Amino acid sequence: MTRHTLLAAAVAATLMLAGCRAPAGDEAAEAAAPAALTAPTTDDDGAWKAYLGQVIGQNMDGITERTFNYYLPAATDPAEVDGPYSRMLGDVQAAVQRGVLPGNMLSFSSPNSTMMADLIVAAFAAEGVQDTALKGSRVLFIGEAKDESRVAQAVTATGAEFRFVEKK
Known part of the structure; x- marks a missing residue:
C-alpha cells in the first residue's frame, strides 16, 4: 500500500469511530450531576x-x-x-x-x-x-x-x- 492509501484509511477509520460517540450534551450532563452518596x-x-x-x-x-x-x-x-x-x-x-x-x-x-x-x-x-x-x-x-x-x-x-x- 502506498502512503496515501494508508493515510486515507486512517482518516476514514477516525471518522467512522467519531460517529460512534454519544452526543456531547449527554456526557456533559452526566459529568455535571454528581452521584448521590x-x-x-x-x-x-x-x-x-x-x-x-x-x-x-x-x-x-x-x-x-x-x-x-x-x-x-x-x-x-x-x-x-x-x-x-x-x-x-x-x-x-x-x-x-x-x-x-x-x-x-x-x-x-x-x-x-x-x-x-x-x-x-x-x-x-x-x-x-x-x-x-x-x-x-x-x-x-x-x-x-x-x-x-x-x-x-x-x-x-x-x-x-x-x-x-x-x-x-
Whole structure:
C-alpha cells in the first residue's frame, strides 16, 4: 500500500469511530450531576474511607494545591493521653497556627461527627491562630447538621472558605 492509501484509511477509520460517540450534551450532563452518596451505616473504617474519598473528590473544585485529610475512627477515645485524638488535635493546631497557603484544602471527617467537631473547634480556637491563617484555603467538614454551625464559626474566623457536607 502506498502512503496515501494508508493515510486515507486512517482518516476514514477516525471518522467512522467519531460517529460512534454519544452526543456531547449527554456526557456533559452526566459529568455535571454528581452521584448521590450514602454514608456507611457501620463503623467499618474501610467503608468510611471509601465514602469520604468520594465526597472529598466532589469538593475539589477550585483547589489548586494539596488536600490534607483528617479522619478519626468512631472508637477513638478523646481522653486517651497520646492517643489518635490528642495527636491529631496537636497536628491540626500546629497547622492552623502556622497558616495554610491558598489553594489547599483541609478535610475533616469521622463516623462520630460530634467528636470531630469538638476537635476542629478546639484546634481553630488555639492561642496564636490568626484571623488570616487560612485565607484562600478551604475547610471541608463532613458530619451531622447539628455540628455545622459551631464548626463554621470556628473555621471562618481564620479566613477560610467553609464547606459542609451532611453525611446521610
